[in-house]
Amino acid sequence: MAPAELTGRSFKQIRTGLDQREFSVSELLGAYLHNIDQRESVVHVFLHIDRAGAEAAAKHLDQRLTLGEARPPLLGAVVAVKDNIAVRGLPMTAASRILEGYLPPYDATVVSRLRAAGALIIGKTNLDEFAMGSSTEHSSFGPTTNPHDPRRVPGGSSGGSAAAVAAGFCNLALGSDTGGSIRQPAAFCGVVGMRPTYGAVSRYGLIALASSMDVIGPLARSVADARTLLSVIGGYDRADSTSVPHFSWHRTASSVDLTKLRIGIPTEYGEGITDAEVKKIFNKSRALLERAGITVVEVGLPTTRYAVPAYYVITPAEASSNLARYDGIRFGPPGDHDFGHGRAYARLRGQRFGPEPKRRILLGTFTLSAGYAERYYHTAQRVRTLLRQDFMAAFAKADVLLTPATPTTAFLLGSIQDPVSMYRQDAFMVAVSLAGLPAVTVPGPAAGLPVGLQFIGQHKHDNHLLDVVQRCRVIFGGGE
Amino acid sequence: MEVAHPEVSHIAQLGNLELAAEERDRLASDFRQILEFINELEKLDLVEVPITSQVTELENVYRPDEVVLFEHHRTLLEHAPHRHQNLIKVPGVFHSEENDGAG
Numbered sequence: 181m182a183p184a185e186l187t188g189r190s191f192k193q194i195r196t197g198l199d200q201r202e203f204s205v206s207e208l209l210g211a212y213l214h215n216i217d218q219r220e221s222v223v224h225v226f227l228h229i230d231r232a233g234a235e236a237a238a239k240h241l242d243q244r245l246t247l248g249e250a251r252p253p254l255l256g257a258v259v260a261v262k263d264n265i266a267v268r269g270l271p272m273t274a275a276s277r278i279l280e281g282y283l284p285p286y287d288a289t290v291v292s293r294l295r296a297a298g299a300l301i302i303g304k305t306n307l308d309e310f311a312m313g314s315s316t317e318h319s320s321f322g323p324t325t326n327p328h329d330p331r332r333v334p335g336g337s338s339g340g341s342a343a344a345v346a347a348g349f350c351n352l353a354l355g356s357d358t359g360g361s362i363r364q365p366a367a368f369c370g371v372v373g374m375r376p377t378y379g380a381v382s383r384y385g386l387i388a389l390a391s392s393m394d395v396i397g398p399l400a401r402s403v404a405d406a407r408t409l410l411s412v413i414g415g416y417d418r419a420d421s422t423s424v425p426h427f428s429w430h431r432t433a434s435s436v437d438l439t440k441l442r443i444g445i446p447t448e449y450g451e452g453i454t455d456a457e458v459k460k461i462f463n464k465s466r467a468l469l470e471r472a473g474i475t476v477v478e479v480g481l482p483t484t485r486y487a488v489p490a491y492y493v494i495t496p497a498e499a500s501s502n503l504a505r506y507d508g509i510r511f512g513p514p515g516d517h518d519f520g521h522g523r524a525y526a527r528l529r530g531q532r533f534g535p536e537p538k539r540r541i542l543l544g545t546f547t548l549s550a551g552y553a554e555r556y557y558h559t560a561q562r563v564r565t566l567l568r569q570d571f572m573a574a575f576a577k578a579d580v581l582l583t584p585a586t587p588t589t590a591f592l593l594g595s596i597q598d599p600v601s602m603y604r605q606d607a608f609m610v611a612v613s614l615a616g617l618p619a620v621t622v623p624g625p626a627a628g629l630p631v632g633l634q635f636i637g638q639h640k641h642d643n644h645l646l647d648v649v650q651r652c653r654v655i656f657g658g659g660e
Numbered sequence: 661m662e663v664a665h666p667e668v669s670h671i672a673q674l675g676n677l678e679l680a681a682e683e684r685d686r687l688a689s690d691f692r693q694i695l696e697f698i699n700e701l702e703k704l705d706l707v708e709v710p711i712t713s714q715v716t717e718l719e720n721v722y723r724p725d726e727v728v729l730f731e732h733h734r735t736l737l738e739h740a741p742h743r744h745q746n747l748i749k750v751p752g753v754f755h756s757e758e759n760d761g762a763g
């Protein structure tokens with residue numbers, strides 16, 4: 181079988197093929213490795229490929245299939261993991277030189293759940309350093325490119341994971357989303373990406389960026405696949421005190437009555453579109469939903485324009501505190517002790533952190549410092565309250581909200597130079613993060629470069645959100 | 661708001677970052693631009709609005725205070741670049757007078 185015949189399939193289709201003994205896990209892995217050999221030098225998805233480990237795991241899984249043992253839900257899934265999530269024995273750098281040479285001694289909870297469910301891990305994917313960015317250009321180990329056009333960025337910070345799924349290097353991938361880092365690259369690469377409700381997935385083993393917003397979530401070729409992955413990695417974990425008890429995931433979609441469904445379109449987001457193609461596809465999507473009998477209503481989210489500034493107060497504040505642990509004492513490259521206490525740490529950090537972590541350390545240290553915390557950090561936390569209230573009011577009028585995912589399609593590498601313009605790329609992403617809501621981006625009905633659509637659900641209504649998105653995706657003409 | 665060089669140097673010191681002069685200038689300029697951007701928030705009247713610091717809807721997460729063996733403790737220790745037996749070595753915090761310059 182030609183590799184493309186296998187690697188173009190969703191996990192659901194692959195699973196059917198494996199169950200019917202149409203091909204083996206080793207053959208499937210071989211097809212992905214073939215694609216990697218062909219295109220990785222251009223796309224640059226991986227910071228580490230575990231070829232030997234994946235091949236051994238595939239053989240083991242094939243034996244299990246032959247023996248007819250119980251078949252766990254992700255048996256045969258080839259998964260790429262963002263390099264800020266710990267996989268025991270594989271190097272983890274979060275694309276930073278300050279973690280060069282670091283080998284995690286344990287698996288993140290999501291990774292041990294993947295393994296237990298029969299998945300195999302093919303490698304660790306590229307990201308903006310410490311997940312700080314929207315383009316994967318700011319990796320210390322070079323940028324990832326968009327599989328649809330190598331001159332363009334894949335989005336970020338989970339650009340490696342999104343590009344891996346889009347390029348047919350794996351079936352499924354894990355990313356992390358603080359202010360859009362799963363959803364925005366999924367939109368740019370034309371795949372499905374989900375930010376689950378904050379606390380629905382354990383973060384034990386995730387390198388922290390902004391702890392009050394960080395989540396781990398799935399990237400996949402279909403909504404059904406994203407759901408399957410989420411049902412495996414989600415659920416309570418005593419190792420993460422923010423993980424929500426009694427959170428359950430449905431493995432399959434339940435029926436949604438489209439005639440009773442109300443989809444809300446936030447007026448303010450429509451006004452933020454700067455690209456004619458995005459506007460066209462967004463309007464077309466809305467028309468398709470209405471034609472399918474769904475009620476579409478306009479809703480207001482008046483605090484929207486303050487979401488990005490508030491996010492860029494809260495995130496650097498939390499990041500500066502989380503990044504304080506990188507000092508060369510307990511792990512990572514060593515500081516030079518000859519410089520003495522204090523300076524040995526500052527020198528190492530000055531040499532090893534890239535520009536964006538430095539900006540955020542400075543900004544966060546400043547906005548939390550005596551005399552400024554009320555003016556900046558507490559102000560942003562008050563805006564956070566307003567944003568949540570906006571969403572609550574909107575959800576009184578609509579069951580699910582629909583927005584464009586990004587103001588433009590994937591931009592050219594190097595075209596956005598100043599930090600504030602890059603921050604504005606997250607315009608449609610960060611309010612959801614600040615409110616802790618679940619959201620899914622799916623490819624819209626576009627013919628050229630992918631245009632992403634974002635569906636936002638109510639707090640802890642992740643299953644319902646997935647049900648709705650799965651139905652809508654079919655309406656947009658996307659295969660499910 | 662104007663942020664002068666000495667201030668960026670002071671913040672860098674608080675954040676444990678040693679910056680080269682050229683880098684400090686560039687970061688100071690970015691810093692001013694970002695501050696201008698986040699100062700947008702001053703347009704809002706927030707006097708009556710409470711703070712949201714977390715969105716879990718959980719309060720006071722407790723668990724029993726039990727000792728659980730972490731099986732990889734030796735590996736954790738091996739990650740430390742400077743060690744002495746089973747201890748992690750750090751640069752000296754206290755110095756004799758002639759060494760003071762290093763601290």
